Amino acid sequence: MRPRVRARGVLVPAVAAALAWGATTARPAxxxxxxxxxxxxxxxxxRLVDEGRRHYRELSYLDAIDVLRRALATPGIDEAQRxxxxxxxxxxxxxxxxxxxxxxxxxxxxxxxxxxxxxEPSGSPKIARFVDRVRADLxxxxxxDPEVTLRAxxxxxxxxGAETTVRVHASPPDRVYGVRLFVRGTEVAVxxxxxxxxxxxxxxxxxxxxxxxxxxxxLYAVGRDEADRVVARxxxxxxxxxxxxxxxxxxxxxxxxxLWAAIGGGAAVVAIVLTIALVATSGARAPPGTLPPGRVELx
Amino acid sequence: MRGxxxxxxxxxxxxxxxxxxxxERAATVELSPEVSxxxxxxxxxxxxxxxxxxxxxxxxxxxxxxxLTFVAGERVSEDVVVAARVLRGGAVVxxxxxxxxxxxxxxxxxxxxxxCQPADAPPVGGTRGVFAEPPARMEAADVDxxxxxELVAWTGGxxxxxTPAGPSxxxxxxxxxxxxxxxxxxxxxxxxCGLELVAVGDDQVRLVSAPEGxxxxxxxxxxxxxxxHPGAPTRAAxxxxxxxxxxxxxxxxxxxxxxxxxxxxxxxxxxxxxxGIDDVVASGAGGTRAFLGGDALTERPDALPPRVAAAAGxxxxxxxxxxGxxxxxxxDGSGVRVAVNRGDGLLEERGxxxxxxxxxxxxxxxxxxxxxxxxxxxxALAADGSARVLRLTGDGLADVPGExxxxxDAAVATVAEGRRALVWLTPEGEVVEVAP
Numbered sequence: 001m002r003p004r005v006r007a008r009g010v011l012v013p014a015v016a017a018a019l020a021w022g023a024t025t026a027r028p029a030x031x032x033x034x035x036x037x038x039x040x041x042x043x044x045x046x047r048l049v050d051e052g053r054r055h056y057r058e059l060s061y062l063d064a065i066d067v068l069r070r071a072l073a074t075p076g077i078d079e080a081q082r083x084x085x086x087x088x089x090x091x092x093x094x095x096x097x098x099x100x101x102x103x104x105x106x107x108x109x110x111x112x113x114x115x116x117x118x119x120e121p122s123g124s125p126k127i128a129r130f131v132d133r134v135r136a137d138l139x140x141x142x143x144x145d146p147e148v149t150l151r152a153x154x155x156x157x158x159x160x161g162a163e164t165t166v167r168v169h170a171s172p173p174d175r176v177y178g179v180r181l182f183v184r185g186t187e188v189a190v191x192x193x194x195x196x197x198x199x200x201x202x203x204x205x206x207x208x209x210x211x212x213x214x215x216x217x218x219l220y221a222v223g224r225d226e227a228d229r230v231v232a233r234x235x236x237x238x239x240x241x242x243x244x245x246x247x248x249x250x251x252x253x254x255x256x257x258x259l260w261a262a263i264g265g266g267a268a269v270v271a272i273v274l275t276i277a278l279v280a281t282s283g284a285r286a287p288p289g290t291l292p293p294g295r296v297e298l299x
Numbered sequence: 300m301r302g303x304x305x306x307x308x309x310x311x312x313x314x315x316x317x318x319x320x321x322x323e324r325a326a327t328v329e330l331s332p333e334v335s336x337x338x339x340x341x342x343x344x345x346x347x348x349x350x351x352x353x354x355x356x357x358x359x360x361x362x363x364x365x366x367l368t369f370v371a372g373e374r375v376s377e378d379v380v381v382a383a384r385v386l387r388g389g390a391v392v393x394x395x396x397x398x399x400x401x402x403x404x405x406x407x408x409x410x411x412x413x414x415c416q417p418a419d420a421p422p423v424g425g426t427r428g429v430f431a432e433p434p435a436r437m438e439a440a441d442v443d444x445x446x447x448x449e450l451v452a453w454t455g456g457x458x459x460x461x462t463p464a465g466p467s468x469x470x471x472x473x474x475x476x477x478x479x480x481x482x483x484x485x486x487x488x489x490x491x492c493g494l495e496l497v498a499v500g501d502d503q504v505r506l507v508s509a510p511e512g513x514x515x516x517x518x519x520x521x522x523x524x525x526x527x528h529p530g531a532p533t534r535a536a537x538x539x540x541x542x543x544x545x546x547x548x549x550x551x552x553x554x555x556x557x558x559x560x561x562x563x564x565x566x567x568x569x570x571x572x573x574x575g576i577d578d579v580v581a582s583g584a585g586g587t588r589a590f591l592g593g594d595a596l597t598e599r600p601d602a603l604p605p606r607v608a609a610a611a612g613x614x615x616x617x618x619x620x621x622x623g624x625x626x627x628x629x630x631d632g633s634g635v636r637v638a639v640n641r642g643d644g645l646l647e648e649r650g651x652x653x654x655x656x657x658x659x660x661x662x663x664x665x666x667x668x669x670x671x672x673x674x675x676x677x678x679a680l681a682a683d684g685s686a687r688v689l690r691l692t693g694d695g696l697a698d699v700p701g702e703x704x705x706x707x708d709a710a711v712a713t714v715a716e717g718r719r720a721l722v723w724l725t726p727e728g729e730v731v732e733v734a735p
C-alpha cells in the first residue's frame with residue numbers, strides 16, 4: 001500500500017519560497033551537466049545544514065531557521081540533505097511555538113520520505129508528539145515504533161551469476177508480520193520491491209536473483225505490522241544500504257582444475273565430509289560490531 | 300563448478316591444521332539509546348568483575364547507536380552481562396542490561412537503553428538481607444555493574460553496601476569517614492562506567508568513588524547540603540546542592556557557586572521541558588520552586604500549579620503517567636501533591652481533589668517503575684514508619700493494594716534478572732522485598 005501524502009493548508013511564504021526555489025533548481029547529482037559544480041553546491045548545502053544543526057544545538061533557533069532556509073534554497077541540495085534541513089527546521093519552529101511553519105516543514109519532509117524517523121537531538125517529547133500528529137494526518141499507514149527494529153544482514157559482496165541471500169532481523173519478532181526489500185541497481189532509478197519469507201521467528205530471508213554483471217545494489221527493508229502499517233525500516237530510500245555485486249576472482253589456475261581434482265582424488269569425498277562438518281559446527285570469525293572497538297575479546 | 304570442487308579439496312586438506320577450527324563463540328549486542336544524553340557508557344561484567352568498559356560521547360547532536368561483538372574467553376566463557384547507561388551531566392537517565400549466554404556460534408541480542416525496563420519476573424517477597432548497622436536512608440544502585448542493584452547507605456561513619464541476595468546477606472563496609480553523612484544519589488561523573496556515590500551532610504558533601512571495590516572517600520566538594528543530585532542544568536556536569544542558604548552548583552572539578560538564594564530541603568534535577576538541558580525543582584520552607592536550565596538557572600514561577608508551589612516537603616521527579624516526561628510529586632505536610640508534565644515543562648496538578656495523606660508528616664518520597672509498565676510508582680513514607688504506595692490513574696493518585704510493614708526508607712531495585720521490586724528498610728536495618 002502506498003502511503004497517502006497530501007498537501008495540507010497553505011505554505012507559509014518563507015518556507016514555500018525556499019522549497020519552491022530548491023525544487024525548481026535542484027537536480028539529482030548524476031543529471032548535473034557540470035559534476036564539479038554539482039559537487040560544490042552539494043557541499044555548500046551540507047555545510048549550511050551542519051551550521052543549522054549547530055545553531056539548533058546552541059539553542060539559537062532563529063539563526064538555525066535562517067541558515068536552514070538558505071540551505072533549502074541552495075541549488076544542488078540533494079533530497080537527503082533536504083530532509084535533514086527540514087527536520088531541524090521543523091523542530092526549530094516547534095520550539096518557537098510557530099506551529100504553522102513547523103507543520104509546513106514536516107509536511108515537506110514527509111512528502112519526500114513519509115516514513116523518515118525524525119531524530120531530534122534533545123529527544124523533546126513535545127516535538128515528538130508534534131511530528132506524530134503531522135505524520136498521522138499525512139501518512140495513515142505509518143506506525144513507526146522506536147521499540148521495533150529491523151536489521152539487515154548482508155554479505156560483504158555478492159557474486160555475478162550467483163544468488164545472494166539477504167536476511168532481515170526483526171525485534172521484537174512478534175511486532176513485524178511482513179518485510180519487503182526494495183532494491184535498485186546503479187543504473188536504475190526505480191526501486192523494485194520483493195517480499196521476504198519468514199525463515200524463523202524474527203528472521204526474514206530473500207534470495208536475490210543472480211546479477212548478470214558487476215553492480216552496486218542499493219537496498220532498504222520495510223517492516224509492517226499485522227494491520228499492514230510500517231513499523232520499522234532498515235536503511236531508507238535516501239540512506240540505502242549498499243551491496244556490491246562483484247565478478248568472481250580470476251584465478252590463473254582455474255584452467256587446471258583437473259590437476260586439483262587429481263591431487264585431491266579420493267580425498268575429495270573426505271574433504272566434502274569434513275567441510276560439511278566444519279560448516280555445521282564452526283561459524284566464521286564473528287563479525288565486528290559497528291561501535292569501536294568492534295570486537296571485545298573477553299578474558 | 301570447477302572452482303567449487305577445487306576449494307572443497309583445499310579446505311578439506313587445510314582445515315585440520317587451522318588453529319581454532321572450532322566455532323567462535325560470540326555475541327553481537329545491538330545498542331540503541333532511546334533517550335538523549337551527553338554520553339553512552341557500555342560495559343561487560345563476567346567472572347565476578349567488570350571486564351570491559353567504554354564510554355561514547357554524543358556526536359552530531361545524538362548518542363551513537365550500533366553494535367559491539369563480545370567474544371567468549373577462557374574465564375568469561377559461559378555467559379556475560381552486557382549493560383549500558385545514558386548519562387547526562389553524570390546522572391543516569393536511562394539504562395539497560397542483559398545476561399547473555401554464549402552458544403555454539405554467534406548470538407545476537409538487542410539491548411535497548413531506555414528509561415524503563417521490562418519486569419517480567421513476579422515478585423517473591425521475603426528478607427533480602429540486613430545492614431550491619433541500621434541506616435536512616437538507603438539508595439539502590441548497581442555499583443558493581445552486574446546488572447542487579449545493590450543497596451547503599453551511610454551509617455555509623457561508614458558506607459555500607461548490601462547485595463540483596465537473600466536472608467543471610469549482610470552489608471559490607473566499603474569505606475569509612477565522618478558521621479552524619481547520607482547517600483543522596485549515584486552518578487558517573489568521570490564516565491568510567493562505574494558509579495560514584497554522593498554523600499551529603501550538614502557540613503560537607505563528598506563523593507565516594509569505586510564503591511564496588513577499593514572505595515575512596517573524596518575530599519569535601521562543598522560545605523554541607525541537605526540534598527544533592529547530579530545533572531547539567533548549566534550544561535556542565537555538576538552537583539546541584541540544596542541547602543539552608545540556597546541552591547549551589549558544583550561543576551566537576553570546579554568551585555561551588557551559589558546560584559539561587561533561599562532555604563531548600565530537597566531537590567530534583569531532570570529535563571522537564573524536553574530541550575536536552577536539565578532543569579531543577581527545589582522545595583523548602585517557602586514552598587516549591589522550578590528553575591529552567593540554560594546558561595544560568597532561571598526561575599519559572601508559572602511552571603507549577605499553585606497548590607504544588609505551596610507544598611514544602613520532600614519531592615521526587617518521576618514519570619508517573621508513562622509519557623516519557625518527568626512529573627513532580629511533592630509532599631505537603633502529610634499529603635502528596637502531584638503535577639503532571641505537559642511535555643514542555645509546564646506542570647498541571649493531577650493528584651485528585653483529595654490528595655492521599657498519611658497519619659503524620661511525610662518524611663520521604665521514593666519512586667520507581669516496579670512492574671515494568673514505564674509508569675513510576677510512588678512511595679510516601681511518614682516519620683512514624685507508615686507508608687503508602689501510590690500509582691497515578693485517570694482519577695488521580697490511587698493506592699497500590701498491599702500490606703506495607705513499618706519502614707524507615709524504601710527503594711525500587713532490580714533484585715534479580717527481570718525482577719524489579721519494592722524493598723523496604725525496617726527500623727532494625729533489615730531489607731525486605733514487599734510484593735504489591
